[in-house]
Every structure is written in structure tokens, then in C-alpha cells.
Amino acid sequence: MTATNLLDFDLEGLAAFCEGLGEKRFRATQLFRWIHQRGASDFEQMSDLAKSLRGKLAGCATVTGLPVLTQQESTDGTIKWLFNVGNGDAVEAVFIPEEDRGTLCVSSQAGCAVGCRFCSTGHQGFSRNLSTGEIVAQLWFAEHFLRRHLGRDERVISNVVMMGMGEPLQNYGALVPALRTMLDDNAYGLSRRRVTVSTSGVVPMMDRLGADCPVALAVSLHAPNDALRDDLVPLNRKYPLAELMSACKRYLEPAPRDFITFEYCMLDGVNDQPEHARQLIELVRTSGVSCKFNLIPFNPFPASGLVRSPAPRVQAFARLLADAGIVTTVRKTRGDDIDAACGQLAGDVKDRTRAAERMAQRRTVMMRKVQTEPEHPTVGEAAR
């Protein structure tokens, strides 16, 4: 029998597991605290657990993190870890310290199936979903490493953003228990407002997240119209802008914050013209979605063939949005010297050429599909 990794459970799951061992619920809470609050992995260390329980656990369970392949620290304090998830795949997590908070950027998948043009992970193609334990392991490791590294007793990570590799809402089943563990007062105790899921727009799963585990939501918009978004974020062909904006509006009801963050990656000559800003303003007005914009200067990587918008153009774009009453920020890039910035996370330690070929093939197929499909599929078609 293979041992069960307890990082795979939220508190409910751990309680059910402990019940299966004939143990009371409060034992699960104690165990959960040892693992997540104290960073313990050795059952013998868990001194307030009955010896009999420690013995049982040693026979059937483990607390196993992910092996760290590399750790890089930027001159600005940003730290990036590459974790081995087996079979030649690796995923990255990035810690970004700021004056009033510590943010961990967490991965949800090895690779990504959405295939956005400007994203290095997207160019890699999709390997597999991470398990709940593999998502939580990034936080478990980083939090307890950082406490030791910085010599701190109290919590270091105050915010989590699901903005690493992968599309979190295409790994929904593993994501939700991971989010619950992040939020649980017996684990990391993060506020719902400080845990952000970032999505390229998986509309049905946005509704489910709102119902099951509402946290802050960021939506990767990147284009103000369907034609351009179809090209940059291929998922738009399935869930076009009108549906995406309606889903954002619905999400605001259960959301812990009263706005959605729209992320917009600034690509030279592609989506950064005044006309695009005007279209965005119109889109926001007609949809009535309360929002903030976060403009991200594109972080280039060779295979993309795309170029970062010049800083003055980003500023001019931001001003147009701000003048229309939309709160707009321009994201500072952090960890530039260690390639830890958005969209530069690439964990494929296998043959990258093959991945690039797969991507090129997929894009050709997609282009053909676009030419034969109506530009705005009906709701029924898009849901398929």
C-alpha cells in the first residue's frame, strides 16, 4: 500500500482520513496544525498526539513536499524555486517581498493547455495537472523555509496569487481543497481577499468558484475585442468576451472584494494603441463590471516573436483608462535578473524543441478552425 500524503487534504479531508483510522476530529485539527502551522513532517515530533496515533500514521501516511531543483534569489529579494514534479516536469513558485506584505506566486499545472501567445508556459504545452498536495507543497515549503531564512517566528507569506504556471480553473478539483487549506485558520489563515485566483476566463468554473470558495479574482483580459482576444488567448473562442464579462459580473456577488482585477499584458503594436484603450473603456461601461486594471509590461522570451510596449505608451494607455474613471496600475516587474517575472516561468526540463513543435502544430489547427467558425459562437456552441 502506498502511503497517503497528508498535504493532499484540506481539514475536512484530513478529518475523514483520521476517522478512517478510528480517530476523533480534534486529532485531525491537531495534525493539520502541526503540518501547516509548524511545518512538521515527522510524526514523532508531534508531541501532543497520542503515541498510538503517531504509530498508526507512520504506517500509512507521510508529509512529503516537492524536491527543490533550484533556488534563485534576486537582488530585490524575490526568490524563485523550481520544484521537481517528476517525469521531466518542473514547476515554479516565486516569493515577492514588499514592505507591507509577502506574496507567493503559485503554480497549478505543469505546462498549460490554453496556449496564450505571449506566455512562455503556454508555449510549452500541457503536461499534467498538479495534485492538491503539489499546490499546497509550494506554500508549505516556502513559508517554513522563509521563516528560517529570515529568522522570523510569525507568518511571512500574507498573500497568495495563483499566477504561476498553469490555468488554475482547468484544475478545479485540486485547486479548491488547496485554497481551503490556504484560508484555514488552523493552517495558513490567509484572508479571502489576499488569495487571488487568476484565470484566462474559464467561464463555468468562475461560477463554481464563486459558489464553492470565493476568493479574489483576476481575469487575464489582454484584448478589448473578440478578434484580437481569439488570437492572443485561444480560450476566448470557447468563452468570448460577452460571456466572460457576464461571468465577472456574477462573480462579484459572492466575491470577497467589490471589484475584479483585469490583467492586461502590453504588447508593442498589438494591443497597446489608444483605440484599444477606448474599446476597453466601452467594454467595461457596457458590461457594468466593477474593476481595476493592472497593466503588465510584457516579459519577452525568444519564441514569442513579440515585443514589450515602450514605457511611455504604457503610461499613455494607463492615463486613458484612468481618465475614464477606471483605477489602473502598471505592474512593477520584480525578479527580472532571475527570470521570475510573469510569463517567464518555464519548467519543462525535457526537450523544448518538441514542445515548440507541438505548439506550432496546434496553432495551425486553431487558425484553420477560426476561419471556418462564425466569429461569435452562440452560447450553446461556446459551452461545448
Ligand code: SAH
Ligand atoms: N493561467 C492564469 C494564471 C497564470 S498567468 C492566467 O492566465 O491568468 C499569470 C499572469 O501572467 C496572466 O495575467 C498572464 O496573462 C500573465 N502573463 C503571461 N505571460 C506573460 C508575459 N510574457 N509577460 C507578462 N505577463 C504575462
Ligand code: SF4
Ligand atoms: Fe496558460 Fe495563463 Fe500562460 Fe495563458 S497566460 S498560457 S492561461 S498560464
